[in-house]
Amino acid sequence: MITVSEADALASEAHAGQVDKIGAPYIEHVRALAAGLAPFGDDLVMAGLLHDIIEDTDWTAERLRGEGIPERVVSIVEAVTNEKGIPYEEKIRRIMTNSDATLVKIADNAHNSHPDRAAQLSEEKRARLAAKYRAARDVLWAAADDRDIEAIVRIVNPSLLAELREHQAGEAQDG
Numbered sequence: 777m778i779t780v781s782e783a784d785a786l787a788s789e790a791h792a793g794q795v796d797k798i799g800a801p802y803i804e805h806v807r808a809l810a811a812g813l814a815p816f817g818d819d820l821v822m823a824g825l826l827h828d829i830i831e832d833t834d835w836t837a838e839r840l841r842g843e844g845i846p847e848r849v850v851s852i853v854e855a856v857t858n859e860k861g862i863p864y865e866e867k868i869r870r871i872m873t874n875s876d877a878t879l880v881k882i883a884d885n886a887h888n889s890h891p892d893r894a895a896q897l898s899e900e901k902r903a904r905l906a907a908k909y910r911a912a913r914d915v916l917w918a919a920a921d922d923r924d925i926e927a928i929v930r931i932v933n934p935s936l937l938a939e940l941r942e943h944q945a946g947e948a949q950d951g
Contacts, residue, residue, distance in 0.1 A: 809886070855876075
């Protein structure tokens, strides 16, 4: 069975030379969201490290299995991988049927929404992505335990804590 440090090395090698939307080395993104998944155990940390490997590299689920990545981790990675022709909103609804994938996507969303990252985007792109990520949070947060969301957000993007409190207040009124 592969360790978290081996999964990190695999992700680092697979994403070598890639940069994210703001031009930072891509591995920083996967490590940041993996850190937010630490309270949930090694499988979720590995899923965070590898969450974009099928989507953004030449790696496949079969190759991950061949490298000793646990089946639970591969299943999570497959669940959060974009599929051509599937709208983002539909992808989010599909993810929320898998509690582990939901947590990974919450961490991904939180990191992508981080103010330090958003500040480096154009105003138009920042506004478009903010609306997209907020709509996704509405769906994802409804599918997860508030304590789990808070554990992730506190690590990955504490600026979302106020939004989480509003979400919790809304749930309390609805419930």
